[in-house]
Amino acid sequence: GENVEQHPSTLSVQEGDSAVIKCTYSDSASNYFPWYKQELGKGPQLIIDIRSNVGEKKDQRIAVTLNKTAKHFSLHITETQPEDSAVYFCAASRRVRFGAGTRLTVKP
Amino acid sequence: DTEVTQTPKHLVMGMTNKKSLKCEQHMGHRAMYWYKQKAKKPPELMFVYSYEKLSINESVPSRFSPECPNSSLLNLHLHALQPEDSALYLCASSQAGRGGDTGELFFGEGSRLTVL
Numbered sequence: 173g174e175n176v177e178q179h180p181s182t183l184s185v186q187e188g189d190s191a192v193i194k195c196t197y198s199d200s201a202s203n204y205f206p207w208y209k210q211e212l213g214k215g216p217q218l219i220i221d222i223r224s225n226v227g228e229k230k231d232q233r234i235a236v237t238l239n240k241t242a243k244h245f246s247l248h249i250t251e252t253q254p255e256d257s258a259v260y261f262c263a264a265s266r267r268v269r270f271g272a273g274t275r276l277t278v279k280p
Numbered sequence: 281d282t283e284v285t286q287t288p289k290h291l292v293m294g295m296t297n298k299k300s301l302k303c304e305q306h307m308g309h310r311a312m313y314w315y316k317q318k319a320k321k322p323p324e325l326m327f328v329y330s331y332e333k334l335s336i337n338e339s340v341p342s343r344f345s346p347e348c349p350n351s352s353l354l355n356l357h358l359h360a361l362q363p364e365d366s367a368l369y370l371c372a373s374s375q376a377g378r379g380g381d382t383g384e385l386f387f388g389e390g391s392r393l394t395v396l
Contacts, residue, residue, distance in 0.1 A: 204383070206384065206385070208385075208387075213389070214389055215284075215370050215372075215387030215388050215389050215390055216323065216370075216385075216387050217387065218384045218385065218386075221384065261322050261323070268313070268325060268385065269325065270322035270323055270324075271322060272321075272322055273320075273321070273322050
C-alpha cells in the first residue's frame with residue numbers, strides 16, 4: 173500500500189521567513205497530492221493540491237512542487253505569519269494516506 | 281454550503297455502551313469517509329463509502345460499524361469499545377470516490393470520543 177513520509181516533524185521559523193515541508197511517497201500510481209492544514213480543535217482543511225501532470229503550483233504565499241521521478245513533493249510557505257502556525261499534513265491519493273504531520277510555529 | 285457537520289462534538293461512553301456518531305453533508309458529494317485521529321498523530325483512514333456502498337474497510341475491528349443511509353448521511357455505530365479507542369473521529373466527504381484521485385476532502389470538526 174501507499175506509504176507517505178513527511179519531514180520535519182516540527183519546524184519553528186521567525187515571522188517573515190520561509191518554511192519548507194517535504195514528503196515522499198511510495199506508490200508510483202498516486203496522481204493527486206494535497207496539503208492540509210489543521211488548527212487546534214478543527215478538522216484538516218485543504219490549502220493547496222497538485223496533480224501528477226503538473227510540476228509546480230502556486231497560490232499567493234503557498235506553493236507546492238512535485239518530482240514524480242523521485243516521488244517527492246514539497247510545500248513552500250513564504251513570508252510566514254503567526255496565523256500560519258498549525259499542523260500541516262501531506263497526503264497521496266490511493267486510499268488518501270496522510271504523512272505524519274509537521275507542527276509549524278511562526279514566532280512573531 | 282461547504283460544511284460537513286458532525287454530532288455529537290463530545291461523547292463519553294462506557295465499554296458496554298452502544299452509541300453512534302453522525303455525519304451530514306449537503307454538497308452533493310458521493311464519497312464519505314471516517315478517519316480516527318489520536319493526539320499528535322495524523323488522521324488514519326477507517327472506512328470509505330462510495331455511492332452509498334462500502335468501498336474500503338481498513339481492517340477496522342467489528343466493534344466499529346459504519347452505515348451510509350443515503351448520500352448525505354454517514355453514521356459510525358460503536359459497541360463494546362476499549363479505552364484505547366478514545367480519539368477524535370473525523371468525517372470527510374469528496375466528489376470522487378473511486379480509485380486514486382479523490383479530489384479535495386472536506387472535513388468536519390470531529391467527534392471527540394472518550395471510552396471509560
